[in-house]
Amino acid sequence: MRGANVVIIDKAGLVASVILILGITAAGSAAAQDPTTDPNQTRPADLETARGLALGSGARATAVSTSAVAYNPAGMALARSYHIESQIHFEPASGRFAFGGGIADSSTNKLAMGTSFVGIMGNGETGYSGMDGRVAFALPLGDSFAIGVSGRYLSLGREGKAPPGTDQDAPVSEGFTMDGSFALSINVIRIAGIAQNFIEVGGLLAPRRFGGSVGLVIGESFTISGDLLADIDSFPNPEVITGGGLEFLAGGVVPLRAGYRYDSGREAHAITAGLGYTDANFGIETSLRQDVGNTDDTSVMIGLRYFVQ
Numbered sequence: 001m002r003g004a005n006v007v008i009i010d011k012a013g014l015v016a017s018v019i020l021i022l023g024i025t026a027a028g029s030a031a032a033q034d035p036t037t038d039p040n041q042t043r044p045a046d047l048e049t050a051r052g053l054a055l056g057s058g059a060r061a062t063a064v065s066t067s068a069v070a071y072n073p074a075g076m077a078l079a080r081s082y083h084i085e086s087q088i089h090f091e092p093a094s095g096r097f098a099f100g101g102g103i104a105d106s107s108t109n110k111l112a113m114g115t116s117f118v119g120i121m122g123n124g125e126t127g128y129s130g131m132d133g134r135v136a137f138a139l140p141l142g143d144s145f146a147i148g149v150s151g152r153y154l155s156l157g158r159e160g161k162a163p164p165g166t167d168q169d170a171p172v173s174e175g176f177t178m179d180g181s182f183a184l185s186i187n188v189i190r191i192a193g194i195a196q197n198f199i200e201v202g203g204l205l206a207p208r209r210f211g212g213s214v215g216l217v218i219g220e221s222f223t224i225s226g227d228l229l230a231d232i233d234s235f236p237n238p239e240v241i242t243g244g245g246l247e248f249l250a251g252g253v254v255p256l257r258a259g260y261r262y263d264s265g266r267e268a269h270a271i272t273a274g275l276g277y278t279d280a281n282f283g284i285e286t287s288l289r290q291d292v293g294n295t296d297d298t299s300v301m302i303g304l305r306y307f308v309q
Helices: 002-033 050-054 065-071 073-078
Strands: 082-091 096-105 112-121 128-140 145-158 173-186 189-196 209-218 222-231 239-250 254-263 268-278 282-293 298-307
Touching: 050 065, 050 239, 050 254, 050 268, 050 282, 050 298, 065 073, 065 082, 065 096, 065 112, 065 128, 073 112, 073 128, 073 145, 073 173, 073 189, 096 128, 112 145, 128 173, 189 222, 239 268, 254 282
Parallel strands: none
Antiparallel strands: 082 096, 082 298, 096 112, 112 128, 128 145, 145 173, 173 189, 189 209, 209 222, 222 239, 239 254, 254 268, 268 282, 282 298
16 A cells, blocks of 8 residues: 555656646746737837838838937938928737827037837737837038937836736836937038946846948939948847848939848847938938738838928
């Protein structure tokens, strides 16, 4: 009888061990499937513009006006303008919308200034929602060089149920961070150095990135630009986000854009495109980013811009 009892106890222990292992595995799978905790399933909550999205990785070296607020604050000082922009951004796969706009003024003062605000609405079940606000400044140092900085406050919360072991009410990413950049213009060449989110706020939605961008601006009709950024937070080792795009202003009023973006950490390739209409007072732009290969995410943007000066 003692031997039988030992067998029963051993069997009970085996069953308990299997149940425990399965429970741990299920909990790990649930955490891995949460897009706010798994870097392979979500992109950082980058501020985008219709132009930057259409040009692959942002075309930071050639970004001016409201695009410079998003990608390269120093770029505001290299072109005299006063623009107001509104935008809608939709990601069908996640059911997420972003609404907002920005202002950039580099014509009324030597110190260029810009601001933007975006509200993000999630699907209520997965991912995140919240807000992202920025204030940017750029100072020209001569005719061809400028430095810029932007302060960013973001408050992004989880949509749906938190994974096991995670505080349901804890924000995914919240706090104040900053971007810094320089911009150099030499004839048709544009060069930029970028530091994004260099004050750490935690979470995967605002990783620290460092890198640069090079572009060519030929006349008023043709632009080519490429970017290379190192993401030092999202993965165990630094990974790169790189790409670039082409822009042609057909007839002086129709911007045609195409680009490519590669995120090595997520092994995500994307093709991008955009077109619009612009004149001396008004512009409307649309853009599309479509992932190919391992992921199939889609991003669609519409931007409206009013030219004050």
